[in-house]
Structures are given as structure tokens and as C-alpha cells.
Amino acid sequence: MSGGEFDIRTWLVGASYLVAATLFLLGLQRMASPATARSGIRWAGLGMLVATFATFLLPGLHNLPLIVTALVLGTVVAWVSGKKVAITDMPQMVALYNGMGGGSAAAIGAVELLRYSSLVHAVPGGVPVAGPGVVVLSLAVLGSAIGAVSLSGSIIAWAKLDGRLDKRLVFPGQQAFNLLVALAMVVLGAWAAISLQPAVIIGFFVLALLLGVLMTLPIGGADMPVVISLYNAFTGLAVSFEGYVLGNEALIIAGMMVGAAGILLTRLMAKAMNRPISGVLFGSFGGGGQAQEISGSQKPIExxxxxxxxxxxxxxxxxxxxxxxxxxxxxxxxxxxxxxxxxxxxxxxxxxxxxxxxxxxxxxxxxxxxxxxxxxxxxxxxxxxxxxxxxxxxxxxxxxxxxxxxxxxxxxxxxxxxxxxxxxxxxxxxxxxxxxxxxxxxxxxxxxxxxxxxxxxxxxxxxxxxxxxxxxxxxx
The missing domain is CATH 3.40.50.1220 (TPP-binding domain)
Known part of the structure; x- marks a missing residue:
């Protein structure tokens, strides 16, 4: 491949990502009003289509049959499920899609961390010829943690919304236990970034998935709007971080937009429920209160x-x-x-x-x-x-x-x-x-x-x- 051709393809990819980012912005802006939300979704979808096809122009892209197969399968499943889902089941679908986005980001992080691990440990003495930098490793771990939490938490949210988990699971010392799991995840994440040992990386992901489950189990159905918007923000941030790891501008831009919108929405929803963001993140919110005595009686009517x-x-x-x-x-x-x-x-x-x-x-x-x-x-x-x-x-x-x-x-x-x-x-x-x-x-x-x-x-x-x-x- 000549240098000129490489430059042209690289330029086309960059230009396409710029077009995609513009379409994302237009779509997000139009989603602000119910009257234009449908067209906003179409603009954003077109932006994602442009970004997806631009990715095929990247030099040195491998496993094309596998990539195309995954794209076709994902498109078919999404199209069929979107057509069949009842409007009353839309919260469950949104929760699942949040989880899929987070899971995808976590999967990218896992693949990259294990790839870095193979580079390190394939060289005598454990020093790679050209390993990743501290920033890349840190973002790979951070994106993996957030994505894994979003994945498992969204699955639990889906199960609750779908009636498969009817009860809130609350036990003594729950918040302290969750904090210990979170701290252990942080320690293992740092260790994974430093040592790049496969066993440590796997343990880190297990703790991240466990934390997502533990965070969501005590939450009741009435608090699900806050939970869904929170995991939406998590997914966006995870995608953005992993986009940096891959050097993919489209993922960075799209992820930051989703993350920023999700954080803003979470703040608004928490305010509407009179809950601080810290209570959303760490509190066992959604609990029952003490019934208040009210005088009088309810008066029926026909x-x-x-x-x-x-x-x-x-x-x-x-x-x-x-x-x-x-x-x-x-x-x-x-x-x-x-x-x-x-x-x-x-x-x-x-x-x-x-x-x-x-x-x-x-x-x-x-x-x-x-x-x-x-x-x-x-x-x-x-x-x-x-x-x-x-x-x-x-x-x-x-x-x-x-x-x-x-x-x-x-x-x-x-x-x-x-x-x-x-x-x-x-x-x-x-x-x-x-x-x-x-x-x-x-x-x-x-x-x-x-x-x-x-x-x-x-x-x-x-x-x-x-x-x-x-x-x-x-x-x-």
C-alpha cells in the first residue's frame, strides 16, 4: 500500500468521523423536543451508520468476515426485537440496550488488556518492545470497570422491570459490603494495569460485574428511571474511554455525548426525587418509609x-x-x-x-x-x-x-x-x-x-x- 493511498484513506476516515459527530449532535439536539425526537433518532442513526462504514476504511483491519457477521446479527436482532416489543415493555428494552453498550465497552477493555498482557509476557523479562502507556492502560481499566458495572446492573434492572425479580434484596451492612467490593475492584484494577496478569484481569472483571449486581439488587421499581439514566451515563463514559484506547474518534465523541446527556438526566431525575447523586451511587435508595397516620377516609365515587x-x-x-x-x-x-x-x-x-x-x-x-x-x-x-x-x-x-x-x-x-x-x-x-x-x-x-x-x-x-x-x- 502506497503512502499516498494510506493518507487518502486516513483522511476519509477522519472526515467521515467528523460527519458522524455532526450528525450525532444534530440528532441529540432534535431529541430535546418530542415533536422532533423521531427525526433526531434518524439523524443519530445515520451518524452511527457513517461511522460504522468509515471503520472499514481503517488500514490493517482484520477479521472482516467476523465483523460483518456480528454487524448483520446485531442488526437483525435489534430490528426484530424493536418491531415486536410492546410499548409497555419499553423500559425493559432500554435497560437491556444500556447493558449491551456497557458490555461491549467492557469486552473491548478485556480484549485490549489481555492483548497487552500477551505482549508483556511473551518477551523474556516481562518488558514489551512497545507496550501501552499509563493513560491507555488506566482508561482501559476504568472503561472496563464502568462497562461491566453497567452490564450486570442493567441485567438486574431488566429482571426487576420484567417481574423476574420482584423483591428488593437488603441485608445488614449492605452499603459497607458494597464499598468493600468497590475498593477491592479498584485495587485489582490497579494491579491488573501494573502487572497485566491474566488471572488478576479476570478477577477484576468478576468484582466489577458483582458490584453492578450488588448496586442494583436493593433498588425498587419506582426508582428505575434514575437507575436507567445512571447506567446510560455509565455506558457512554465506558464507550468513550475505550474509544481512546482504540484510537477511535467516533467512539470517543459518541460516548462523551451519551455520558454527558446521561449524567445531566441523572441529575435532573435525582432532583425530581429529592435524592443527591451520592445517594443514587451509594445509597440503598427506593426503600419503604414509615406509614404516616392521616385522619379522614377515602370517599368512593361512581x-x-x-x-x-x-x-x-x-x-x-x-x-x-x-x-x-x-x-x-x-x-x-x-x-x-x-x-x-x-x-x-x-x-x-x-x-x-x-x-x-x-x-x-x-x-x-x-x-x-x-x-x-x-x-x-x-x-x-x-x-x-x-x-x-x-x-x-x-x-x-x-x-x-x-x-x-x-x-x-x-x-x-x-x-x-x-x-x-x-x-x-x-x-x-x-x-x-x-x-x-x-x-x-x-x-x-x-x-x-x-x-x-x-x-x-x-x-x-x-x-x-x-x-x-x-x-x-x-x-x-
Whole structure:
């Protein structure tokens, strides 16, 4: 291969990576709005396609049949699973994809560390002719650790979201034990970078995988949005570090974008749950709190009365929560909203940042049902409107609408930003029973004078409300 040809190919690779990075940025920017998120995903996907094909231009690329086979298999599996996955199972898929990204980064680190090991120990005296530098070794170990933690932690998160692990595993001294495992992983990682002994490298990976499991086992389902965004950040950082190890600019740029976005999202989600980042990283968060005694009683109501209240209201706000996803009631709720809109009622959907089991869970469900983006409001925008709202319909949300978060300093959710549904003129809560929310405390909203409880399955009650509205409209 001539020097000129080599220069041209190298230039083409660099130019392609620059184009890919630009497409990544455009895609990320368009993902900031629900109205342009789909096109943002396409732009980012195109960027990854450009980066992938550019990699084939790299000089000295080996194992082409194996690489092509892996690409084809990965593409087919992703396409089929993406087409088949139910919208209610999207959190599980996101968790798995996070884990796959982290696992890929960890695999790169493992291969590179073992390759460096073979270079060192193949030479008498253990000194390689041209070994890696300290920075490369450090980033290989760091990326491997973060990627392995993300892999095993995401698998546990998937199992919890999928109902395969229903219980939180908590034991005395858990945080201290996790800290010991983390410290042991750091020590083995440093030893692996210095000695490059295969046995030490393997032990380091075992501890990293174990740490991911231990970090995620005590976490409950309601905290999964924070967990998923955290592991998303981990995966991005791991990919970026391993990109430096490989000297691949596209991996560095893409990983840093994902990592930065994930860190920002984790901060926002933790703030929305009133948790410090240190609590997310090291705390056994998601635990149950002491139930609070609240005077009064929950007051039931029938679907016909609720339909009449909403039909003759001027403003209605619908507040979805995880129960909406469980009941798969998003289509019926949108049908209900459409009927109200046809009657001249002003309808909005209020979304809490951590409602559901992944970041943007409620937004995804409502978008799948066809709810226009301009009818969806976030917490900061909708809270000032609740005092002027005639009826707020809460379906499947609990802790994120509990007013004790503002009024009771002893409450485990005190200080958590909430949707101010309690300020509404009338509140209707669709709920299966009288149980507490994830935090294990009573919801003062359910006992308020202006709150009525519509007991039953979310989808069934939404269907009943639609039927009652039809009856009010003369059966049309």
C-alpha cells in the first residue's frame, strides 16, 4: 500500500468521523423536543451508520468476515426485537440496550488488556518492545470497570422491570459490603494495569460485574428511571474511554455525548426525587418509609358521576402514572380526552419527571396512543394551572402527587417535587385498591375533602368513563 493511498484513506476516515459527530449532535439536539425526537433518532442513526462504514476504511483491519457477521446479527436482532416489543415493555428494552453498550465497552477493555498482557509476557523479562502507556492502560481499566458495572446492573434492572425479580434484596451492612467490593475492584484494577496478569484481569472483571449486581439488587421499581439514566451515563463514559484506547474518534465523541446527556438526566431525575447523586451511587435508595397516620377516609365515587363532572367542566388535567402502563390504558384515556375536547373542555396531560419506570415513560405511552405534544405539560408548567383546574383525573400515580412531600418533614418523600393536584377544585383518583404507594406511606391527597376515589382497573375504569360520556352524548 502506497503512502499516498494510506493518507487518502486516513483522511476519509477522519472526515467521515467528523460527519458522524455532526450528525450525532444534530440528532441529540432534535431529541430535546418530542415533536422532533423521531427525526433526531434518524439523524443519530445515520451518524452511527457513517461511522460504522468509515471503520472499514481503517488500514490493517482484520477479521472482516467476523465483523460483518456480528454487524448483520446485531442488526437483525435489534430490528426484530424493536418491531415486536410492546410499548409497555419499553423500559425493559432500554435497560437491556444500556447493558449491551456497557458490555461491549467492557469486552473491548478485556480484549485490549489481555492483548497487552500477551505482549508483556511473551518477551523474556516481562518488558514489551512497545507496550501501552499509563493513560491507555488506566482508561482501559476504568472503561472496563464502568462497562461491566453497567452490564450486570442493567441485567438486574431488566429482571426487576420484567417481574423476574420482584423483591428488593437488603441485608445488614449492605452499603459497607458494597464499598468493600468497590475498593477491592479498584485495587485489582490497579494491579491488573501494573502487572497485566491474566488471572488478576479476570478477577477484576468478576468484582466489577458483582458490584453492578450488588448496586442494583436493593433498588425498587419506582426508582428505575434514575437507575436507567445512571447506567446510560455509565455506558457512554465506558464507550468513550475505550474509544481512546482504540484510537477511535467516533467512539470517543459518541460516548462523551451519551455520558454527558446521561449524567445531566441523572441529575435532573435525582432532583425530581429529592435524592443527591451520592445517594443514587451509594445509597440503598427506593426503600419503604414509615406509614404516616392521616385522619379522614377515602370517599368512593361512581363512573357515571365522574363522567358528568368532567363533561361539564371547563378545564381537566389528566395525571398518568405507572398504573397507566400496567393497565395499558393509554388508548382509552386518550379516547376519553378526545370526547371531552369535542365537548369544548380544555384538556391537558401532566407529566412528572419520574413517573413510570424509565425516563420519559409516560411521554412514550402517550405518544404511542397518539396524544398531541402540545397537550402534554411538564411539572413546572402545569403546577400553576391546578388552582384553576375544575377536575384533575389521576390514574396510576401515587407518591408524585402526595402533598405530604411539601407538608411533613418526617415523611420519607419530604422535599420531593410533586404535581400540585391537591390544589385542584376537584380530584378523581383511579386506583385498584386502598394500598400505599411505593414509598409505603399514605397519600394525603386521597383523603382530601375535594378528592373522590374511583376504584378499579385503570383500563376498565377509563372504558367505563368513555361509555358514560357516550351516554351523555346520546350514545354517539
Amino acid at each position: 363512573a357515571g358521576d365522574v363522567a358528568a363532572m368532567m363533561a361539564y367542566a371547563e378545564r381537566v388535567v389528566i395525571v398518568p402514572g405507572y398504573g397507566l402502563a400496567v393497565a395499558q390504558a393509554q388508548h382509552k384515556i386518550w379516547e376519553l380526552a378526545q370526547r371531552l375536547i369535542e365537548r369544548g373542555v380544555k384538556v391537558k396531560f401532566a407529566i412528572h419527571p419520574v413517573a413510570g419506570r424509565m425516563p420519559g415513560h409516560m411521554n412514550v405511552l402517550l405518544a404511542e396512543a397518539g396524544v398531541p405534544y402540545d397537550l402534554i405539560a411538564d411539572m413546572d408548567d402545569i403546577n400553576p394551572e391546578f388552582p384553576n383546574t375544575d377536575v384533575s383525573l389521576v390514574i396510576g400515580a401515587n407518591d408524585v402527587v402526595n402533598p405530604v412531600a411539601r407538608t411533613d418533614p418526617a415523611s420519607p418523600i419530604y422535599g420531593m417535587p410533586i404535581l400540585d393536584v391537591v390544589e385542584s377544585k376537584n380530584t378523581i383518583v383511579i386506583k385498584r385498591g386502598k394500598g400505599t404507594g411505593f414509598a409505603g406511606i399514605e397519600n394525603a391527597l386521597f383523603y382530601a375533602d375535594n378528592t373522590r376515589m374511583l376504584y378499579g382497573d385503570g383500563a376498565e375504569m377509563a372504558n367505563a368513563l368513555v361509555s358514560e360520556l357516550k351516554a351523555l352524548d346520546g350514545g354517539h
